Amino acid sequence: IREERAPGGRGEIVFYNLGKFSQLISDFEEIHYKSDPIQKYKAFEGFLEHTAEDAYPEGWQDNAYANPDAVRVMTIHQSKGMQWPAVFVPALLRNSFPASKMGGRSVWHLLPREGVADQARYEGSVEDERRLFYVAMTRSQKFLHLTWAPIPGNKRAQKASEFWEDILVSKWVKRGKAPDYAKRKRLPPQAKTSVANVVFSFSDIKYFFECPYQFKLRVLYGFNAPIHEALGYGKSLHDALAEVHARAIRTEKIDVTDAARLVETHLHVPYAYPALREKLEGAAKKSIAEYIKDNQALFDQIEFSEKKIEISLGAGVSVIGRIDLVRRLDTDEITIVDLKSTERAQAEDVTETQLHIYALGYEELTGRRADLVEIYNLDKRERKPRSVDDDLMKDVKDNVLAAADALRTGVMAKTPTAKKCASCDYMRMCSEGAKVK
Ligand code: SF4
Known part of the structure; x- marks a missing residue:
């Protein structure tokens, strides 16, 4: 395997993910180092299928030094503390962001609300979601794109989020088609600021x-x-x-x-x-x-x-x-x-x-x-x-x-x-x- 031979200039991303896979193998080896080889491979198969997927993020995501030359897709929570020149926040849909209170079972079916001090704090309010929206928007250093579109066949996903309406009030927000950035004059590339310190x-x-x-x-x-x-x-x-x-x-x-x-x-x-x-x-x-x-x-x-x-x-x-x-x-x-x-x-x-x-x-x-x-x-x-x-x-x-x-x-x-x-x-x-x- 050679990084420079990966097609389409994707060597960096491929290697971040292979590096993460190597950590996954090490984690498994630490526990099963002395196991019988056949049992070990069987257990590894199970580990990959049932445990590893949720426990290991994309290779670069939890690396303090990492700054891959690629589009990075993540949740708002994961983006805290980082910034990029261009940020896209898609799917600003009503019932989704802010999240509507869903039916079904939750932790409050097990814990009595009155038994938890300051319980409302743990429910998650619209204001908490608004703060999260603020985090998402302020990840952008230069260009911020906010979008939404109805999801066909989903009745709960047909309208724009209330945050969308709020943000359109601002005179700084441009509506309609995004400008064609390809025609902009480009400055020479600078050191990536997200690893400034x-x-x-x-x-x-x-x-x-x-x-x-x-x-x-x-x-x-x-x-x-x-x-x-x-x-x-x-x-x-x-x-x-x-x-x-x-x-x-x-x-x-x-x-x-x-x-x-x-x-x-x-x-x-x-x-x-x-x-x-x-x-x-x-x-x-x-x-x-x-x-x-x-x-x-x-x-x-x-x-x-x-x-x-x-x-x-x-x-x-x-x-x-x-x-x-x-x-x-x-x-x-x-x-x-x-x-x-x-x-x-x-x-x-x-x-x-x-x-x-x-x-x-x-x-x-x-x-x-x-x-x-x-x-x-x-x-x-x-x-x-x-x-x-x-x-x-x-x-x-x-x-x-x-x-x-x-x-x-x-x-x-x-x-x-x-x-x-x-x-x-x-x-x-x-x-x-x-x-x-
Ligand atoms: S990583 Fe550096 S030290 Fe290791 S084989 Fe390559 S050139 Fe040699």
Whole structure:
């Protein structure tokens, strides 16, 4: 499958929907990962037929970054918070919008009205519907088209909505045939405004730094990587060490004998088969005990653990993240630390970038400049400190702004290298990845 080969320029929409389908498969796999294969496929068939349709919207609809180059069809409720240059509100029919009170069963056949405080609020009044109509109209930035037409054979759908009559009173509303916009003078295309404010999490943006097209496939389209049996190990280790640091900040006593209890509390590897779980349990105990032993003397230097940061880079762009550890050395220097284990491993230059983003965040949060950044490798029991590099900090800032720009303009290029593509989860969906032997 290649996005650029989809006919009629529909690659983007097709990929949004395939991405959503991949999320659906992952959701199912999370529950049925260990089921017998035949049962699993049968259950998947049932899941598709009876559950999935209502639970999964169009691919782009619940994606904060998504802005497909297509006509978007949605309910008024779904459109809240968004705007477009041209909006169409069709079917403004009496008995339909505002909705007439329908007969038949409703929740009030089960609940006594007098038993619910302020019950009228939950009935839905004409004024509530009018407010909804206001929401619909104000989604438009430039052109708003309101239409209605009788539905043949439906007696209740023959007249225009009362809102239609109300709106025609306005001198700003033009009636009759819509003008021919094709003849209008066109301005050069601008960045799409509905993603004007961009908030990246570091875990998302790191994929952009690796390859913008990989970011598009993973974060925008939502293609999930396959589930790995050891999934959760790195996060478990991280959570256990977060508890170690939190207790150290509270000056509670902590030593190597705590390792077993920490693993018991935090190890969550739901996809591991029993032998693998046992192996991971042993590895986690060893890793935590070694970390405590090697770092105990430094625990009184911890200033923050799991510190949430938000960095505003201007132009409506910000990055959010969480710093593993901040230490204040005896020399009064501030060190920002990132803990790495094999499963959470990422290229060292990506971690350097991450730490420099966090250094920016630390400065924004405390008004104080960080002096050092440090990668602590749990498997090798080694730390790699280095001074905060102002040039790298500036480059990182520029790269984040460029990423936001790419997101707004929808240009997310492939940046292949043999090494990167060979380990890319999406190499079979990308024309460049397919070239890697
Ligand atoms: S295969 Fe290579 S070019 Fe394609 S998305 Fe992956 S890293 Fe990018």
